[in-house]
Amino acid sequence: MQEGMVPSFAIVHWTPSPYALRWGKRLCIVACFAAIFWICTFKIMDRDFWWHVTAGDIMLHTHQSIQVDPFAHTRAGEPYLATHEWLAQIILSLLFTTFGATGIILLRGMIASICMGLLLLLNRRRVFPNILLAVWAVVITKGSFLERPQLFTFVFFALFLLLSFTFLDAQSLRTKLRISIVFVLAELLWVNMHGAAALLGCATVSFLLLQECWYWLRWRSEENKQTVFLLCGVLALMAAVLVSPPNGFGTLRYLQSLMNDQTILYIAEWRPREWPLYFRELWPFWLLALASLWYARQHRLFSLLLLLTAAYLSRQAFRHEILFIFVALALCFYHASRSERMDPLREWMEKRRRTVISAVLLAVLLLGRAAYARSMDFERQDNLYGFGQFDLARGAYDFIERENITGNMFNTYGIGGYLIYRGYPDRKVFIDGRNVDYGMELMTRTYAAGINPAVWKELSERYDISYALVDYDAIREKDRLPYCAVLERDPLWSLVYLDDWVAVYLKKTTDNQPTIDRLRYKHLRATAIQFDTNFSTVAETDLPAFIAELERMREGNEEGVKATLALARLAIGQHRNADAQDLAEAALRVRPFSPEPYAILGAAYVSEGQPDWASEAYVKLLKYAGNNYPDINYGFIAKIFEDAGHTWRAWYYRRRAKESPPLQPKERETSTAPEQNDRQEKVESPPPPASPPNLANxxxxxxxxxxxxxxxxxxxxxxxxxxxxxxxxxxxxxxxxxxxxxxxxxxxxxxxxxxxxxxxxxxxxxxxxxxxxxxxxxxxxxxxxxxxxxxxxxxxxxxxxxxxxxxxxxxxxxx
Missing domain, CATH: 1.25.40.10 (Tetratricopeptide repeat domain)
Structure with a gap:
């Protein structure tokens, strides 16, 4: 080598081979579909699932549709209206009877995967990375993939979106004819599975017809003319299919009732979300949809009509937001593959494969983290992880069966479906999830009874109620429990059963009196277990009896933790830290991802002067608390971290303490919550003055x-x-x-x-x-x-x- 020359080295740039890329994409696609299944793997939780299954079972055994309401004593002899979902109810009943909860959960995951798979077929060359958007869509809409007939609407709507764009791209009339036959057959199944929801299929084909009419007017070709006539025939057949179910025109009559129904005022999923919440969740899909329309080169009229319809529906009811997301994904997948304006971006991605792969891996990691966090928030409160069923009224129903409680039952709206499943045909419910069937008058009086003693008295006398089941945890307001607040002040009613979710009250009748004498809670109240964290209202002389009643509640509540945590808080107040720790650990064995036991452990360790152990407990408290956990004292936690030597954490949470509003004592609300009142401004109920006032001021x-x-x-x-x-x-x-x-x-x-x-x-x-x-x-x-x-x-x-x-x-x- 000559002096002054510098040796050169060959720099090898790693570029993945086409073979590696192909198999990498396939593995990622499989992993994404597995993720969709995992996202949808949680316990059965939908309140309406149970009456759907019972209705399906009745039809399977009687071989005919239900004509007279068999479930509610408040509707005895009246027509059964919810006949539009008969086929879906039979399928759900067969699956649940054969495979149990596991079969239903697998159906849920399968339907979510099928829906996303159908939409991904709109751009078969770019299944990956489009599938990442599909996974995020499932994460956002997880609460919509519940075990009820609506699941089948998702499949049919996704199928119609795929068929519609395929129809528009079809080159031959024969292909369009085949797709048209699928339209009609799918509509036939759809209307028997979810009634008037099948009108979405008619609307989609109508938009197809308008698009083809535009092409005919523009080009005047014979092929477009034949396509228009074909779609007119398809629409005529689909209209005829709408009245093909066993109930005939009943589906359309039910739709009319639903459109004029006022009871949706009480049903959260039938009301739109506030605009800030709506856009916080859906802005990425709005961006995708609008960008797709901007770059669209084909079928703009059809795409615009689809988007406007889905957007309108999403602002009419929370439950329709998923339909908008489906449309946004369909527009994005379809137009991105056919727009020439996307070519520069595709060329740039081809030249920078390593950068793109790195970005995709980062996106996968962020998506996985977000999916995990949202799933934890969704499933934590009621321990919905994994397989099984969350039947919150099971303990209460077991109690009334065990004690042979008879007479007419009152129950709150949310648990009516499960009580139908357990009690049919012997026990009739007061109300359940069929809000349209019950009507505005009964719904209004029912919700008013939860806060107005006079209405409760009138309602209980009118229907001769002898016992009441209240799912107090689900209907709680800020500092009040509807129904419980009324019944606890009524001397004719006694609390005899209490778990983490449901309270059972018995009326003082001759038949109920022996059970009341034996099992009445004299000191424990549902309002106390829900709100009074320190039990400051319990007199010192009553404390032993109060603790005994908490122990009784705990013994009969194996899946709950409220009584255990209450005993732990009492132990902390009495400086029995070891007992408090044991009780908190027992709660964690039942609810391993619940933040409350870690708060108690942290308090016990602080009381013992062990900041290291306290800081570990508070780390887990913060991990599992999520975004909606109330009243976290970040300043106090920062001090514990500082004492334990965790300088960075102490600095971070001290900063959080400055950003968070100061904790205020709870004030009484001056109005009722929108979902629980009878739409009238109610007034507060403070105790009356001890003596009449003099008129000095x-x-x-x-x-x-x-x-x-x-x-x-x-x-x-x-x-x-x-x-x-x-x-x-x-x-x-x-x-x-x-x-x-x-x-x-x-x-x-x-x-x-x-x-x-x-x-x-x-x-x-x-x-x-x-x-x-x-x-x-x-x-x-x-x-x-x-x-x-x-x-x-x-x-x-x-x-x-x-x-x-x-x-x-x-x-x-x-x-």
């Missing part, structure tokens, strides 16, 4: 009379409450709150005109009083003055009553 006395009226209204003493409110108004004629409470009282008593006058006076005294505007809107709505109702509801919404006003506006506009 008219303004203060007006306040006391107003509070007295509130208490009387809560006890159902409406005449006395009206007198108290009017006395408050006489003492202070400008007292807007008293006028509003008088308005609410008139609404409760269905005196609409009096309510309107009282609300107008409240608004006259306080023009920006949101509650008065809302009550006035409700009064106008009940009177039928829809324009005035809409105006007042809009004002109420601007002043802060957003959710309730939106619900009322939706009802007004439906009329």
């Amino acid at each position: 008219p303004a203060q006395d007006a306040l006391e009379f107003n509070e007295q009226g509130i208490a009387q209204a809560g006890q159902g003493k409406f005449a006395e409450a009206e007198e108290s409110f009017r006395t408050a108004i006489k003492l202070n004629p400008g007292y807007a709150e008293a006028w509003n409470n008088l308005c609410a009282l008139h609404l409760t008593r269905q005196r609409t005109e009096d309510a309107i006058e009282a609300c107008k006076r409240a608004i006259h005294e306080s023009a920006e009083y949101a509650d008065a505007h809302f009550n006035l809107a409700l009064a106008y709505y009940l009177r039928g003055s829809l324009q005035e109702a809409e105006e007042e509801a809009s004002v109420s919404k601007k002043l802060g009553r957003v959710q309730e006003s939106n619900d009322l506006l939706m009802l007004i506009r439906r009329k």
Whole structure:
């Protein structure tokens, strides 16, 4: 080598071979479909699944459709309306009877995979990385893939999207004819599995017809003309198929009832989400859909009509958001493969394979982490991990069977389906998930009974109720338990069973009295186990009996942890740290991913002066708490981390403590939650004054009379409450709150005109009083003055009553 010369080395650039790329893609596709199955692998949890299975079982054994309602004593002798899902109910019943919960869970995963597979076929050359978008779609819509007939609608809708784009690309009339035959056959199955949801298929084919009409008008070709006539024939056959089920026109009549139904006010999935929540979840799919339309070179009219329809449906009900996601994916997959504008991007990706592979691997890691986090949040609360079934009313039903409780049952809306499954034909339910069947009047009275003792008394006497099952954990409000708050103050009712989810109350009758004497909870209440974390309301003399009742609740509640955690908190308060740790560990054996036991362990270790162990407990608390866990004292946790020598964690959570709002003591709510009330502004129920007030200060006395009226209204003493409110108004004629409470009282008593006058006076005294505007809107709505109702509801919404006003506006506009 000559002096001054520098040796050169050959630099080898690694480039994956086509063989490696091909098999790598295949492995990634298999892994993604496995991920979709895993995402959908959680216990059976849908409340309506149980009555669907029971209905299917009845039809299998009787070999005919159900004509008269067999499930509810409140609908005895009335027609059974939910006949539109008969085929899906039979399939679910057969699967559950043959394979149990495992078969249903596997069906759920299979349907999710089939739906995504059908959409991915729109771009067969780019299944990977498109499948990453499909996985994310399943992550977002996980709560929609529940075990009910709607599952089959997802499959058929995805199939229709695939067939529609294939039809548009077809070159021969013979191919289009074959696709048309599949359209009609699929529609026939669809309408028998999920009733009027099959109208989505008709709408999709209608959009196809409009697109082909546009092509015919534009090109005037004979082939386009024949295609238009073919699609007209297909639509005619599909329209005939809509009345082919055993119930004939019943499917369309049920759809009409559903469109005019007002009970959706009480059903969260039938209402749209607030815009911020909606866009937080769906903005990526909106971006994909709009970008696909922008780059689209073909079939723009069909694509636009599809997108507008799906977007409209997604803003009508939360349960329809998944349909919009399907359309967004279909548009993205189809147009990305056929747009010339995407060619530069594809060429760039071909030249930079290593960069693309690295980006894809990073995307896979981020997607996996997000999927895991969301799945944990979804499944943690009720321990839904893995296979099996979450039947929250099982313990309560076992109790009433074991104790041979008889008579007419009251049950809350959510557990009616399971009680049908367990009790048919011997025990009839009060209500279940068939909201359209029960109608607005019964639904309203049922929800009003949860907060109004007078309505509860009227309802229980009308239907001769002798025992009540309340799923208090599911219907809890901020600091109140509907039904439980009423029954706990009613001397005619006694709590005899309590677990983590359901409370059972017995009426004091001759048949029930022996069970009440033996099993009545004298100190423990559902409200205490739900809200009173320190049990400060329990007297010291009652504490031993209270602990004994907690032990009894724990013994009969093997899958629950509330009683165990309550005992642990009491042990912490009594400085029995070892007992508290043992109880927390016992709770973790039942709920290994629950944050509450780690909070108790951390508190016990702090009390013992062991910051290292406390910091480990708090690390797991923060890991499993998720985003919605209430009242975490980050400042305190930062101090523990600092004492344990975890400097970085201490700094991070000290910063979180500064960013978080300070913890405030809980205040009483001044209105009912939108899903549990009867759409009327209710008033609070504080205890009445111990002695009558003297009239030394008219303004203060007006306040006391107003509070007295509130208490009387809560006890159902409406005449006395009206007198108290009017006395408050006489003492202070400008007292807007008293006028509003008088308005609410008139609404409760269905005196609409009096309510309107009282609300107008409240608004006259306080023009920006949101509650008065809302009550006035409700009064106008009940009177039928829809324009005035809409105006007042809009004002109420601007002043802060957003959710309730939106619900009322939706009802007004439906009329």
